[in-house]
Amino acid sequence: MREHRSGTGTEHAYRVREFEAFVAGAAGRLLHAATLLTAETRTRNPHARTLLTAALAHTYAVWGRLRDEDPYDLTRRDLAARFARTARRYRAGRGGVLSALHPQERLVVVLRLYEGVAEEQVGALLGLPEARVRAVCARSVAALRATSDRDAGTAA
Amino acid sequence: MTRHEDKEAAVRRMLDTPHPPVPADLAVRAAASGARRARLERVARRLLWGLFVVAAVAFAVWASAARPWEVPPAETTPPLEGW
DSSP, rough: OOHHHHHHHHHHHHHHHHHHHHHHHHHHHHHHHHHHTOOSSSSSOHHHHHHHHHHHHHHHHHGOOSEEEEEEEHHHHHHHHHHHHGGGGOOOOOSSSSTOOOHHHHHHHHIISSOOOOHHHHHHHOOOOOHHHHHHHHHHHHHHHHHHHHHHHHOO | OOOOHHHHHHHHHHHHOOOOOOTHHHHHHHHHHHHHHHHHHHHHHHHHHHHHHHHHHHHHHHHHOOTTSSSSOOOOSSOOOOO
């Protein structure tokens, strides 16, 4: 509504430019995180792209209402929530590094280890107690180490 | 460094592969879809407000006509006569 009253073309263009600058800076890292989540490969990641496009669309929709919020954090949270909602689709790995893990384990590993989000924030995001996040993370790390050791063993 | 942290660092290295190439039209598509979503939300919000206003007006009109707070005239008591 406010947009319409003061919705001049220049303001809209400014907002689009700002958003595009944000995407140019953040999309690479976010797409990598999304690709890790959907366990797709670096070159073939249509699901990760769809997820990220939807999350970025949400960020754009609230762009004018962002106060002191970090758009990167907002997009990451939306991406994680979106992935958690549709996790059943991604149960089967598609050749990514985390293919061996369940969707929830992937979420915890990516948020904790790749994105470096604090345990209590991951817990709040996924609706899990902190101890459970720690346990899932430790279990996933152990599983990943085991698979990578096995791969190294077969390769050698 | 403990063994556990060692393992976590190894997994971190495993995740830290080069980023996938970002499609060139990602920002444009996201902006278009986000603008559509914002517009839909705006329309839905206006519709709900309109509905609320209509309901409030309808209630006010009905209440002023029916006056449901007034005690209805007694129908069972026989009229007092010859007092």
